[in-house]
Amino acid sequence: xxxxxxxxxxxxxxxxxxxxxxxxxxxxxxxxxxxxxxxxxxxxxxxxxxxxxxxxxxxxxxxxxxxxxxxxxxxxxxxxxxxxxxxxxxxxxxxxxxxxxxxxxxxxxxxxxxxxxxxxxxxxxxxxxxxxxxxxxxxxxxxxxxxxxxxxxxxxxxxxxxxxxxxxxxxxxxxxxxxxxxxxxxxxxxxxxxxxxxxxxxxxxxxxxxxxxxxxxxxxxxxxxxxxxxxxxxxxxxxxxxxxxxxxxxxxxxxxxxxxxxxxxxxxxxxxxxxxxxxxxxxxxxxxxxxxxxxxxxxxxxxxxxxxxxxxxxxxxxxxxxxxxxxxxxxxxxxxxxxxxxxxxxxxxxxxxxxxxxxxxxxxxxxxxxxxxxxxxxxxxxxxxxxxxxxxxxxxxxxxxxxxxxxxxxxxxxxxxxxxxxxxxxxxxxxxxxxxx
Ligand SMILES: [Ca+2]
Ligand SMILES: [Ca+2]
Numbered sequence: 001x002x003x004x005x006x007x008x009x010x011x012x013x014x015x016x017x018x019x020x021x022x023x024x025x026x027x028x029x030x031x032x033x034x035x036x037x038x039x040x041x042x043x044x045x046x047x048x049x050x051x052x053x054x055x056x057x058x059x060x061x062x063x064x065x066x067x068x069x070x071x072x073x074x075x076x077x078x079x080x081x082x083x084x085x086x087x088x089x090x091x092x093x094x095x096x097x098x099x100x101x102x103x104x105x106x107x108x109x110x111x112x113x114x115x116x117x118x119x120x121x122x123x124x125x126x127x128x129x130x131x132x133x134x135x136x137x138x139x140x141x142x143x144x145x146x147x148x149x150x151x152x153x154x155x156x157x158x159x160x161x162x163x164x165x166x167x168x169x170x171x172x173x174x175x176x177x178x179x180x181x182x183x184x185x186x187x188x189x190x191x192x193x194x195x196x197x198x199x200x201x202x203x204x205x206x207x208x209x210x211x212x213x214x215x216x217x218x219x220x221x222x223x224x225x226x227x228x229x230x231x232x233x234x235x236x237x238x239x240x241x242x243x244x245x246x247x248x249x250x251x252x253x254x255x256x257x258x259x260x261x262x263x264x265x266x267x268x269x270x271x272x273x274x275x276x277x278x279x280x281x282x283x284x285x286x287x288x289x290x291x292x293x294x295x296x297x298x299x300x301x302x303x304x305x306x307x308x309x310x311x312x313x314x315x316x317x318x319x320x321x322x323x324x325x326x327x328x329x330x331x332x333x334x335x336x337x338x339x340x341x342x343x344x345x346x347x348x349x350x351x352x353x354x355x356x357x358x359x360x361x362x363x364x365x366x367x368x369x370x371x372x373x374x375x376x377x378x379x380x381x382x383x384x385x386x387x388x389x390x391x392x393x394x395x396x397x398x399x400x401x402x403x404x405x406x407x408x409x410x411x412x413x414x415x416x417x418x419x420x421x422x423x424x425x426x427x428x429x430x431x432x433x434x435x436x437x
Contacts, residue, residue: 032209034213036051036056037052037053041064044215046059049145050149054437055154057215058070059085059191060085061435068083068085069215070111070192071194071222071224072085073221073222074098074100078098079098086190086191086434087431088103088187102423103188103423107186108186108418110182110271110417111223112178112224115226115230115259116197116198117230117232118198118392119392120195120197120227121198124386124388125389141167152197152199156171157197158176158177159178159195159402160193160194160195162179162183162437174399175398176403177399178227182418188427191435194215203255203259207255211262216267218265223268225273226358229276230276234340236320238318246333246336253343256344260347264358271357274363275345275361276365277362279337280337280368281321285308285322287382288385295307305325308325308390344362348362366404369404373404384396385397
């Protein structure tokens with residue numbers, strides 16, 4: 001029988017009311033555009049930590065001037081003011097040269113950007129919130145901070161992490177990141193990071209909207225190393241008919257090419273782009289299936305298998321294909337992920353000479369190598385997984401992935417990270433923590 005089409009009610013024009021309008025714009029800015037909410041000069045960098053602020057991209061050191069932001073080439077060599085927020089400014093009294101010219105000009109300084117999903121945003125729900133034996137008021141103290149950062153912890157993530165854990169009641173483990181390595185290598189890179197990851201992002205959303213939140217001035221900013229890291233959502237969805245909603249190889253090719261076109265028009269000369277392959281999520285089910293989920297911690301009665309089935313039943317599983325008790329479905333999901341990784345590999349090869357501003361390479365997902373090294377050290381895979389969702393890397397896993405990515409960059413792509421700056425010690429002596437974060 002033919003169904004009568006629904007009549008869609010007009011959306012109430014509440015956002016047109018004075019006062020409410022500003023709030024609507026603000027919400028749209030964060031959750032649709034993924035731009036910082038507090039950004040007076042509109043240069044896409046903020047002085048505020050959350051709401052897509054400095055947790056996500058280097059802190060603005062002058063929110064009244066658009067030309068002053070992290071990643072900028074120094075204006076007049078930063079003789080009088082710090083235009084790129086790396087804390088380095090002024091003139092050396094002995095030589096009469098500016099410190100930027102002396103210590104940074106020839107250093108091949110660069111920034112790092114990730115276009116990613118919840119893994120590179122570092123999604124984490126505190127175990128302490130669900131575990132009946134650990135629950136406490138202290139565990140809920142950072143709740144506003146956590147909500148304003150969309151349950152993500154980019155400031156501790158494998159690509160753009162820059163600080164140590166401050167909320168020790170709700171997140172634990174070591175911080176290590178590609179940005180942190182880049183900063184140790186060359187202190188002129190201070191604050192030059194952008195984490196443009198969105199929970200649930202897949203290649204289509206990246207090409208349609210998310211990539212537009214990237215800011216890099218092609219002529220006045222420094223080059224950058226970009227990671228295109230959409231490592232699972234193109235095969236992960238909540239639909240019972242999961243395969244019908246996965247990205248096809250043809251769509252993947254089209255979407256990734258659209259992002260490359262955009263990067264071609266946006267990145268300064270001398271940049272690098274890495275297309276990162278997808279993961280094999282079968283490892284999640286294999287390592288966790290018989291273990292107890294935190295919600296069953298009191299009576300030891302809820303395993304991850306139960307938890308995944310329950311999620312699938314409610315149609316709220318983050319990944320029906322891999323978090324599934326049916327092995328055939330898990331294998332077929334991996335097969336599609338491999339096809340999509342192969343597309344990225346091909347795109348990196350066929351498009352290698354098309355873009356003049358960046359070098360293009362494919363990088364195998366660091367998780368494969370991280371797991372091998374991890375197990376050699378005597379850890380179990382579950383030690384690196386988020387206990388609440390049984391899906392994402394935890395703090396330890398993030399730090400481990402960073403190490404693997406860095407090893408790859410150092411050995412295979414040294415020109416993407418630049419040389420060690422011989423003036424690091426001097427910068428440290430003169431500029432201390434370079435204004436901190
Ligand atoms: Ca500014
Ligand atoms: Ca500077």
